[in-house]
Amino acid sequence: MTGIHHMLVHFPVGFWALAVLLVLVGALGRGRPAEIAQAALLPLLILSLLGALAAIVTGFLVWPWQANLYSPLARNHILMSLWSLGVWAMVAVLVWHAGTAAFTGARRWALVFLALLGGGLFAITGTLGGHLAGAPTAFSKILGALGWNVYTTFYVPGWVLLVLVLIGLGCAVLGVRIGRKAA
Numbered sequence: 045m046t047g048i049h050h051m052l053v054h055f056p057v058g059f060w061a062l063a064v065l066l067v068l069v070g071a072l073g074r075g076r077p078a079e080i081a082q083a084a085l086l087p088l089l090i091l092s093l094l095g096a097l098a099a100i101v102t103g104f105l106v107w108p109w110q111a112n113l114y115s116p117l118a119r120n121h122i123l124m125s126l127w128s129l130g131v132w133a134m135v136a137v138l139v140w141h142a143g144t145a146a147f148t149g150a151r152r153w154a155l156v157f158l159a160l161l162g163g164g165l166f167a168i169t170g171t172l173g174g175h176l177a178g179a180p181t182a183f184s185k186i187l188g189a190l191g192w193n194v195y196t197t198f199y200v201p202g203w204v205l206l207v208l209v210l211i212g213l214g215c216a217v218l219g220v221r222i223g224r225k226a227a
């Protein structure tokens with residue numbers, strides 16, 4: 045399954061890299077290029093999510109569970125791949141729900157923020173995969189400079205998780221209120 049995983053990961057990685065570009069052109073560009081980027085984004089995101097699911101399923105078949113859970117690198121790789129999937133699924137829902145309105149007004153900045161976040165997360169996922177496959181890159185040195193040694197399990201303190209949940213709930217309440225006002 046190793047070869048299949050190595051082959052399939054190119055789909056989410058390639059599609060997500062292109063999706064970052066399309067979000068930037070669609071949200072910040074003008075004219076025909078922006079229109080094309082906006083129209084192409086949703087189909088691309090759907091393909092990327094299918095590719096990511098295939099990569100994740102085959103990823104779990106490469107090594108036995110015990111090996112995955114024992115290795116901090118593998119644990120980090122799994123965590124980042126699931127976060128990437130989550131963020132890009134959010135972008136897909138946003139674009140699906142809002143259509144071209146997702147690229148205008150304040151929404152455009154949420155889209156750009158999520159795309160850059162998703163871009164960073166998939167880059168880390170791929171970098172960690174490279175480490176697992178014996179092909180490390182200099183990108184992990186940047187992560188090291190930011191305070192995370194990728195050979196140790198990524199750790200978020202409990203209070204940070206609590207703050208994140210509160211921010212999420214706050215955004216949901218704000219969204220419902222704005223939606224009611226607009227209706």
Ligand code: HEM
Binds near residue numbers: 050096176178
């Ligand atoms: C979005 C999902 C994922 C992406 C984009 C991704 C990406 C990658 C990449 C780029 C590599 C290096 C391949 C190479 O150098 O040719 C890799 C290797 C690896 N990935 Fe993933 N991966 C994903 C999900 C997973 C998951 C969920 C697991 C579960 C444990 C996993 C396990 C592995 C393992 C064990 C290797 C090393 C294989 C070896 O021994 O050569 N991956 N991955």
